[in-house]
Amino acid sequence: MATIVKMPKWGLTMTQGTIVDWLVEEGAEVSEGDMILTVETEKAVDDVGAPASGVLYKIVAPAGSEIDVSGPIALIVESGESLSDAEIDALIKPESAAPAEAAMPAEAGTRRERQSARRDAGGRINASPAAKKLAAALGVELTEVEATGPGGRITSDDVQRAADENVDPSPTEGVATLASGRTVHYLDAGPKSNRPIVFIHGLGGSLSSWQLVMGGLASGHRMTAVDLPGHGGSAKSAPAETDYSVTGIAADVAETLTTGNRKPSILVGHSLGGAVALKLAVDHPDLVAGLVLIDSAALGSSISQELLDLMGGSSGVETARGLLSLFFQDQKLVTDRGIEEMAGFHEDGGWAAQQAVANAAFSGGSQQFGLFSELGSIDKPVLLIWGEHDRVIPLSDAVAALTVFPDGLLKVLPDTGHVPQVERAEAVATAIDRFVRSLDR
Amino acid sequence: MTTSLPDRERLLDAYTRMVEIRTFEDAAGKNFADGLVPGFVHLYAGEEAVAVGICSHLTDDDFITSTHRGHGHCIAKGVDIHGMVAELMGKSTGVCHGKGGSMHIADVDKGMLGANGIVGAGLPLACGAALTAKIRGNGAVSVSFFGDGASNQGTFHEALNLAAIWKLPVIFVCENNGYAEATPASYAVSVGDIANRAAAYDIPGIIVDGLDFFSVYEAAGAAVDRARSGQGPTLIEAKTYRFYGHFQGDTITYRTDEEVSRYRDRDPITGLRTFLVDHDLATSGELDAIDKKVNEALARSWDDAKAAPWPAVEDALTNVYVSY
Amino acid sequence: MVAVARETRTMSMKDALNEALRIAMREDPNVILLGEDIAGGADVDHLINEDAWGGPMGVTKNLVQEFGRNRVLDTPITEAGFIGAAVGAAATGLRPVAELMYVDFFGCCMDQIFDQGAKLRYMFGGKAKCPLVIRTQIGAGVNAAAQHSGCHYSVFTHMPGIKTVIPSNPADAKGLLLSAIRDDDLVMFFENKVLYGVRGEVPDGDEGIPLGKGDIKRAGDDVTIVAISRMVNQSLTAAKTLSGEGIEVEIIDPRTLSPLDEDMILSSVEKTHRLVIVDEDNPRCSAAADIAAMVADKGFDLLDAPIKMVTAPHTPVPFSPPLEQVYVPSPEKIAETVREIV
Incomplete structure (x- = not known):
């Protein structure tokens, strides 16, 4: 074949x-x-x-x-x-276009012609209670919404349509400035969807580690990936004046997410990013529609000593090589490109910030998130994805987590290390897609 | 006479119950006037011989239904007096936890299916309790107390007919005190003797002197025996009198002082007391001691009820359903 | 949740009710039936343990044969008497199922229902219960005129201490009646006379349907219809027409009005943003008005259109066939109302 x-x-x-x-x-x-x-x-x-x-x-x-x-x-x-030759041609010719999607029944609210919303003598716009509430949540001006409801009433569908027409599905980078003055770098992509996905990378990583997975999900999901404080393109403020504990990180992420008036999101957290996602689920349940925890921290206590040794060393190419070697099961993935990108993020105060994150998270040689007692209060759907051969956080943490999240699902990826979203991007994207879609049923 | 006279112990017990009712009602009237009892109260004083004469034949397995003038029936059937006092005040320690009040005192465990604010409502309920007893074949009976006014309600006639055709073990006890509120029975009831209405349903109708314990006791014994042995219902009309008005605060302009004092001269408690002393069944001293003991116990009940807590406001929302 | 497939049989609502009564009487000797002519022919020599009618509509047919006249009690025409006796029997340990032939007769016995049975537990501080079911017939449609055609379940839903159950098909009728009889509270059980002969699949076995849980009779995204009793069928007919026009309605049958499955209604309105309530009862202070008020209160921000009620007019039920026909909400009127708000 x-x-x-x-x-x-x-x-x-x-x-x-x-x-x-x-x-x-x-x-x-x-x-x-x-x-x-x-x-x-x-x-x-x-x-x-x-x-x-x-x-x-x-x-x-x-x-x-x-x-x-x-x-x-x-x-x-x-x-x-x-x-x-004929067989070869058949194999390489572009796949025939998918049959046109069956005509969808018209959505409610689109049966009538769009018209200007009716106003009363005092200029009050005729909009339904649901439309007014949604407009406030999405930041949509009712004056700019066309009405399809009876008698020129703006409905919630009209507001949603106006908001959707403003969503750019192509990838857009941006920087959010928080009340503290710190900046958070993020990437938005994908069309509007019922349950947006937010990606949170791990210690030493950046949002670029999600690019393969986001590519696989781009056709059907609205997504945001953030660079954590001290990481990637986000501010790398001095540890002395920054709370680099998971509490502080989660607060910055929450502030970033609430500036956009977004719907409750599926949080996808990797490693330390998983701890951040869990913290958000505890402190800001209204922001969270579900959790995908990939080789996540905060579910167990042990942590790789090799990781701690590397984080305790100096920045640069050799440390990056060591970290990536530890992360990947398939050493062929430890590429010069990846090493250079990671080392680049050590500059401009990045390494000191990342060491501060590591010190807060792993003082005394074990995970110190203090979230165990609060996990039981999380009432959200949970998907766990784990590399079978993770040498940073063991697979046993995932198994143990199933007793805390009895309805949770665990997907173990064979022959995979600590970073499935890179090593098995397609499988991870498929698992996330199925998980998110299952929540709509 | 089918029922022999009660023995001394039972008579002293009946005397005690009647004194308890009278003492309870006198105190309820006084404390109502003092503002300690919310709502309204209807006092049973004067009619004690009826409740006690009937209930002397009953056990906790037998059920009674009662009326708005129900304190006497409750006490005669063994409902906790201490809890009744607290219930009058609407306190959490009341037998109904303050949710019923004077007109709805009940204790199903004691076979007391409730005083009742609706005139004539208890008769069908007593038929139902009798139906339970009949279907279970447990020999229990039920008694429905009601007044002359209730005998004009449709439920009276429906219940008598139903009990008659099903031969239910029920005793209908009409306490004819001469007045439905302020309207004389002589005006409102088409027959001189309500007992005659039994004939319409082909059941025995018996008239007794409601001011005489023995008269009531004897007729009740026969009716209860008849019911327990499966021969069906009996209507007993007890001619009696309420010493107070319809409710506390009633100006009682519809009765003459002469009439009231005529009945007070025939006080049923005095009558039983005289009988006990005359027949050497008790000395005045012994009976005085009972009176004193009852008085003291009731005084304690009022003190306790005054000190008891109100129900928690959340209790207003409970006990509507078993599950909802 | 694992759905367990159960064997079913096709039967009429009347037979489904009969089966529920038989199951309940077999499982608990405290269950008795009483009502006017529920057997019929009492004391007739040649009908000792055989019924003459088995109920005016035949719901209690053949039960006297199995359970005898001590448990299937023909009463005189004495509603206050036997409903009151049923309350008294329930308060003293039996689980009676009384049949009030037509709900319109409640005027003859209402004190025993709402002042006695419904209030005794509360008045007695929780020290009593009244496990009584009163089955009764409702609905227009057979030209029975004003005193034999009302619905009136709204009256009972208004009253604390009473649960109100209104099935719309044979399966629900069986499951709900079993739960009602096993329930420790006073349940008014409303049977629409037009539905007695309607057939449907009914599960075998003795499983009850919990009181307070509605049922989605048809899923749809555009408009929520809450329909009661026979109005479920009228709405399903309307739904077919509307679907042809691209409007997909979701039909919720609350099945019980007290308690009411508010969550199911609100969840549906959250999806559709539109609500129509279809109720054969009169409109003022009605179940329809109550549901409308509940959604206006708890779901105001969910709404894209005014809440509409399709109900009988505020009149008694007329006799003459063309008049009665306009009295009952029709599929056409339901569809027309839905169109007004999309």
């Missing part, structure tokens, strides 16, 4: 890639994961692994080609298998 090698999607913003070079020739035996070509995007150059073992039967896109994300670039077949 033939496997199609496709142009990978490395980030949310990547739409196509250029093939720099093929590292193996047609007819060569390859094993799954062997690097077989080099691809360049606007932001990076990296090697691409074989998706299956077998023979690289046909290179469809030679070096120099620009190929759309997910476009076919080569075929791998089992040893001894051969394909006719």
